[in-house]
Amino acid sequence: MNEKEIAELRRRFRPEKTSITHIRGCCVNENREIVSQFDQSLALLSQEESEKFLSLLRKTLSGGIGKNLVDITFTTQQVADSPEHRLLMALRSSALKDEQAVQTFFQQVIGSLSLEGNYLILLARDAYDVPYRSRDGERQDDASAEVFSYLLCAVCPVKQTKPGLSYHIRENEFCTPVPDWLVSAPELGFLFPAFDERTTNLYNALYYTRDTAENHPEVVDALFRSPIPMPASAQKETFQSLLGDTLGADCSLEVVQAVQEQLCQLIQEHKECRQAEPLTLSKGTVTCVLRSCGVSDRHAESFDGKYDEAFGPDAALSPGNLVDTRQLELRTPDVTIRVSAERGDLVDTRVIDGVKYILIRADEGVQVNGVNVQIS
Structure with a gap:
C-alpha cells in the first residue's frame, strides 16, 4: 500500500x-x-x-x-x-x-x-x-x-x-x-x-x-x-556494521558522507517525482551506490556476500531505513557531534602532529552552554 x-x-x-x-x-x-x-x-x-x-x-x-x-x-x-x-x-x-x-x-x-x-x-x-x-x-x-x-x-x-x-x-x-x-x-x-x-x-x-x-x-x-522484514532500526544498525566491516581501514569520513548524500538524493528525487509507490533499493542498487562513492570492486564484492547473510539476497530495503536523512552524527567515546545532513561540508578530519582530529568550520554564531563565544 x-x-x-x-x-x-x-x-x-x-x-x-x-x-x-x-x-x-x-x-x-x-x-x-x-x-x-x-x-x-x-x-x-x-x-x-x-x-x-x-x-x-x-x-x-x-x-x-x-x-x-x-x-x-x-x-x-x-x-x-x-x-x-x-x-x-x-x-x-x-x-x-x-x-x-x-x-x-x-x-x-x-x-x-x-x-x-x-x-x-x-x-x-x-x-x-x-x-x-x-x-x-x-x-x-x-x-x-x-x-x-x-x-x-x-x-x-x-x-x-x-x-x-x-x-x-x-x-x-x-x-x-x-x-x-x-x-x-x-x-x-x-x-x-x-x-x-x-x-x-x-x-x-x-x-x-x-x-x-x-x-x-x-x-x-x-x-x-x-x-x-527486519525492524527499521535494526536495518540501519546492520547496514552501518556491514559498511564498517567491509571497508575496514578504507572506511573514511568522506566515503560515509558520500553514501549518505547519495541515498538522501535518491529519496529526494523520489519525492519530486511524486511516485505513489514507496522507494525501495535492491542489493544491486545499494552496491552501485557504494561504487559511485569510491568503494573498490573488491570491497563491493565483499559487501555483496555479507548483504546476503544479513538481509537475504532478495531483500528490498527502504533507503530511509539505512541512513538518517536529517543529520550526520560523529561520535567518539567522550564527544557526540550532530551536523545537518545538508552541511556535511562543514566537517573534516585531520591528523596533526600524529594526533587525529575532527574539524568543524565555525565562522559565526558559536555558543558554549548557551553563551556566545568568539574564536580568535
Whole structure:
C-alpha cells in the first residue's frame, strides 16, 4: 500500500464517516489471562467516546511506510487453504459475529505476544463504499468502484495513572485521587486485507508497529505464518556494521558522507517525482551506490556476500531505513557531534602532529552552554 491509499482509509475513522457498527474488545492482565470482554456498539456511545475508540484504531494506520507500516504477504497456497487465512476471512465475512473465530483470534494474540503489563485487544470490521476515480484523478462520489470490507486490529497497553494531588472546587480541598487505568496508543496492529490500488488484495495485510526497533515477529508468525522484514532500526544498525566491516581501514569520513548524500538524493528525487509507490533499493542498487562513492570492486564484492547473510539476497530495503536523512552524527567515546545532513561540508578530519582530529568550520554564531563565544 502507498501513502495515498493509507490516508484514504484513515479518513474513514470519524464518527460521521465510518460504517463500523461495533467493536470487539478483550482485556488481558499481566498473567496473560482474559479479565473481561466486550462487544461495544458505537451507536450507544457518546460522540467523544466513539471518537476515542476510532482514534485508537486509526493510529494503526500511521507512521512511515517500511518503518512503522510493513506489508505482509501470503503465499498462493495460504490464500487457497490455510488456517491463518481462513480465520481472518471468517472474522471479516461474519462482521465479527463468528464467536468461535473471535475467541480463537484473541487466544492466538495472547499466546504469542510478549508485552509487559496489561493490554487491550481491539478488533473492528468496516465496509467502505469506495468512490470511483477517473483516469484524471477526479473523484465521483455517486459512482462506486466496489465495497472494500476489511478488519482492523489494535493492541493497546493499559497503564495505571500515577499518584498525585487533585483539587475539588466544590469541597475546596485537596485529596489523593484513586489510581485509574488508561488505554495507551497501540503498540501493534494490522489491516486485512490490503487496500492496494484502491481495491481488495487478499494476498496482503498491512502490519503496524509503534516501535521501529521491535516489530513482535512472534505475533506475525502466529497470525500470518509469514516472515516480516527486519525492524527499521535494526536495518540501519546492520547496514552501518556491514559498511564498517567491509571497508575496514578504507572506511573514511568522506566515503560515509558520500553514501549518505547519495541515498538522501535518491529519496529526494523520489519525492519530486511524486511516485505513489514507496522507494525501495535492491542489493544491486545499494552496491552501485557504494561504487559511485569510491568503494573498490573488491570491497563491493565483499559487501555483496555479507548483504546476503544479513538481509537475504532478495531483500528490498527502504533507503530511509539505512541512513538518517536529517543529520550526520560523529561520535567518539567522550564527544557526540550532530551536523545537518545538508552541511556535511562543514566537517573534516585531520591528523596533526600524529594526533587525529575532527574539524568543524565555525565562522559565526558559536555558543558554549548557551553563551556566545568568539574564536580568535
